[in-house]
Amino acid sequence: MLVSLAALTGCVGVADVQQTVEFMEHYRAGEFAAASNLIGGPTGLDYQADNLLTSLHVGMALRNEQRHDAAQVAFDRAEGQLLWKSDEVASVEDVLGVGLSLIASDLALSYHGNIYEGVLVNTYKALGALAAGDPDRARVELNRAAQRQDNAVDQLAVKVSALTANEDEDAQQQHQEEIDEAVAEVMDPDGPVARRLDAVDSLGQYQGLRNPFTDWLHGVFRLATGEANRASNLLRDAVVVDGRRNRHLLADFAAAERIAQGGKAESDRVWVIHEDGLGPRLDEFRFDIFVPTEHGLIAVGTALPTLYGGTPAYGSLTVRADGRSTETEPILHLDRYVATEFRAGYDGVVFKAVAAAVIRVLVQAELQKGSDSSGFFGALAKVVVPAAATIVTQADTRMWRALPHTIGIASLPRPADDILRIGAAGAPGIGEVSLPPGRFVIVTVTTTRPGAPPALNTYSLPGG
Amino acid sequence: MKIRLPALAVAAAVLAGCATTGPQYLTGPGTDRPDPRGETVLGLDYRDFEYAAEQAVDSFLSSPLSRKPGSTAPWVMAISRMVNDTALNIDTDQLIKKIRVDLLDSGRVIVTTAVGLEGPEDPLAAKTRELQESELFNQETVAQDGTMVAPELSLSGKIIGRTNRVGDKQQVDYYFQLTATNIETGLAYWEFEEVIAKIGDNERFSWE
Numbered sequence A: 001m002l003v004s005l006a007a008l009t010g011c012v013g014v015a016d017v018q019q020t021v022e023f024m025e026h027y028r029a030g031e032f033a034a035a036s037n038l039i040g041g042p043t044g045l046d047y048q049a050d051n052l053l054t055s056l057h058v059g060m061a062l063r064n065e066q067r068h069d070a071a072q073v074a075f076d077r078a079e080g081q082l083l084w085k086s087d088e089v090a091s092v093e094d095v096l097g098v099g100l101s102l103i104a105s106d107l108a109l110s111y112h113g114n115i116y117e118g119v120l121v122n123t124y125k126a127l128g129a130l131a132a133g134d135p136d137r138a139r140v141e142l143n144r145a146a147q148r149q150d151n152a153v154d155q156l157a158v159k160v161s162a163l164t165a166n167e168d169e170d171a172q173q174q175h176q177e178e179i180d181e182a183v184a185e186v187m188d189p190d191g192p193v194a195r196r197l198d199a200v201d202s203l204g205q206y207q208g209l210r211n212p213f214t215d216w217l218h219g220v221f222r223l224a225t226g227e228a229n230r231a232s233n234l235l236r237d238a239v240v241v242d243g244r245r246n247r248h249l250l251a252d253f254a255a256a257e258r259i260a261q262g263g264k265a266e267s268d269r270v271w272v273i274h275e276d277g278l279g280p281r282l283d284e285f286r287f288d289i290f291v292p293t294e295h296g297l298i299a300v301g302t303a304l305p306t307l308y309g310g311t312p313a314y315g316s317l318t319v320r321a322d323g324r325s326t327e328t329e330p331i332l333h334l335d336r337y338v339a340t341e342f343r344a345g346y347d348g349v350v351f352k353a354v355a356a357a358v359i360r361v362l363v364q365a366e367l368q369k370g371s372d373s374s375g376f377f378g379a380l381a382k383v384v385v386p387a388a389a390t391i392v393t394q395a396d397t398r399m400w401r402a403l404p405h406t407i408g409i410a411s412l413p414r415p416a417d418d419i420l421r422i423g424a425a426g427a428p429g430i431g432e433v434s435l436p437p438g439r440f441v442i443v444t445v446t447t448t449r450p451g452a453p454p455a456l457n458t459y460s461l462p463g464g
Numbered sequence B: 001m002k003i004r005l006p007a008l009a010v011a012a013a014v015l016a017g018c019a020t021t022g023p024q025y026l027t028g029p030g031t032d033r034p035d036p037r038g039e040t041v042l043g044l045d046y047r048d049f050e051y052a053a054e055q056a057v058d059s060f061l062s063s064p065l066s067r068k069p070g071s072t073a074p075w076v077m078a079i080s081r082m083v084n085d086t087a088l089n090i091d092t093d094q095l096i097k098k099i100r101v102d103l104l105d106s107g108r109v110i111v112t113t114a115v116g117l118e119g120p121e122d123p124l125a126a127k128t129r130e131l132q133e134s135e136l137f138n139q140e141t142v143a144q145d146g147t148m149v150a151p152e153l154s155l156s157g158k159i160i161g162r163t164n165r166v167g168d169k170q171q172v173d174y175y176f177q178l179t180a181t182n183i184e185t186g187l188a189y190w191e192f193e194e195v196i197a198k199i200g201d202n203e204r205f206s207w208e
Helices: A002-009 A011-027 A032-040 A052-064 A068-081 A092-099 A115-131 A135-163 A169-174 A176-186 A192-201 A212-224 A228-242 A247-260 A334-369 A376-387 B007-015 B046-062 B093-106 B124-133
Strands: A269-276 A281-293 A296-308 A318-321 A324-327 A329-333 A406-413 A419-424 A427-434 A440-447 A455-460 B024-027 B075-085 B109-111 B153-166 B169-182 B188-201
Touching (some): A011 A052, A032 A052, A052 A115, A068 A115, A115 A135, A115 A334, A135 A334, A135 B075, A135 B153, A176 A281, A176 A334, A192 A281, A192 A334, A212 A247, A212 A269, A212 A406, A212 A440, A228 A247, A247 A406, A281 A334, A296 A334, A318 A406, A324 A406, B046 B093, B046 B169, B046 B188, B075 B093
Parallel strands (some): B075 B153
Antiparallel strands (some): A269 A406, A318 A419, A329 A406, A419 A427, A440 A455, B153 B169, B169 B188
8 A cells, every 4th residue: 555655646757857857957068977976976876776767867977977887787777677578567566556547647657668768778788888898798789779679660569559558447437438528629630739749740750660870880880890791781771761861871881782792891990979969858738628527517637748859969070080071960860769659659648648637537526426435446536636636637757868869970981190080060179089999990979068068989899 | 576567367367277388499409309397588598508519519520520631639629709699698608618528528629728819718828838937846847838739620600699570479599600610721621500499479578
């Protein structure tokens, strides 16, 4: 019972939301050490290890501080908590939460994560392994990311099914007519929810929830290790999803194809990855729905999450090497990637929020009448309605906020002097990078907002 | 602890005495050599490494080139790169050690620990040459220069994992690939591939 009451008050999610707000104040300013310290203290890891959202956030701050070992621990913890391969939940507490979730808020549950987050966790873990000089581990992480990508469509179907699952069947059937009416009203094509969905739709989608950046990274890894056939297949996948927009990707794909057909091996190369700006965010959208009762129409406030696009910092970088310059070009738009999964599950989220509001009003009305108050449903409502009146009308706006707005790439020959000079419009001196040894090197640059200190990392790929 | 979402359905199944089955072998140790435990995991466990190693050694020993041409002396083999191309964090020594033991027992191969891709596996053999300068040691017992034996064969390999959806199940295929290369000629004297395939429900990734 204690567990149930704790779940109903939603303290898990509310604490997550508050922590994210405080973390992002530092993160968006490029204060990565302060951001990781806020959550995990001096080690960066002194926090509740089973909190997925915390692990995702602190992992990003730590990698931008070049504390790669600690970042790997955080991302390992995150991967251990990620769901959505299947219809599993993490604990008994979650089962209770799910059982009550038509009435309680999703904020009462621990953060389950998203499918795209799983792909990105393994992608970042691959980069972290390269930073630690462990290409064998990087290969394992890239293989995991590839499996997650291959399974994304099936996982998404399971997720949508779970979001629309009818957990409080009795309560819902009892009030089905009122719920259907309210859902129809909320989903009116001219209504505010539809307008917000149009905005989400305008962000676009990635077919098959496939992330071309992860395929590209895996592809250039295989190119470096001399596996041109595999590289070619992966880069082809990225080209298809990217829509042939990115010239650097096309050049890498052409190189892989050429080598796979017996052409000359790739010359020494540098790949620049630019993680620019801050990714999309969820905000709460509050509105009233009107529920017919014996006492007439009763307005009840409810809330839904709404997805807003992220903000760029510079958009692209200029990379100068050997007297020549090239621009990074975006290969992954996080707005579009996140919107793909968000939109797929949104009907279920709307249904659940509306159904919860309708049931809450009707139960209150029944309680006032004094009928059915001795049954389980009445007893439950006596607990739920007064104690959780606020939390049930809060939308779950948790998400991995420390993601970039876009990820751009550049592919260029390794310069003879081993120096890259990196700038951007309005910020010519973002950094000068001295390349580490190796035939194939990756440089990552994170710019959260104009003027914020950038984070630069270098990684040697195998094959040198 | 992980509990499946339709907890009531699972509980009902348990109460009704329904047996649930875990991942099963399609090929490998659970098929032509039934394992008393029956079930397996979607990843790799000790039985898979033992099985793959035994198959590899049987294959090598049945090859005519497992005997050095014109000699009764064993081949001297160095261990080269073993690539783990799966989604599992595995130590490839789980496979290689078993192969080394069985090859040594066969009398046809001796593995050198003085030469390795990233340095000697046992650096002490080279390090002890430093004792040649020491007055503390009886020099007749100190290994002299020019006594180590260079490898003649190099063993390299790869473990590849591939996952495919089969209806509402997933099939995971593991390819164990090994090659022994004659170092003098660069020719592959022995090639080996064994596939261990497993099938199970699609609820977890193979590494979970």
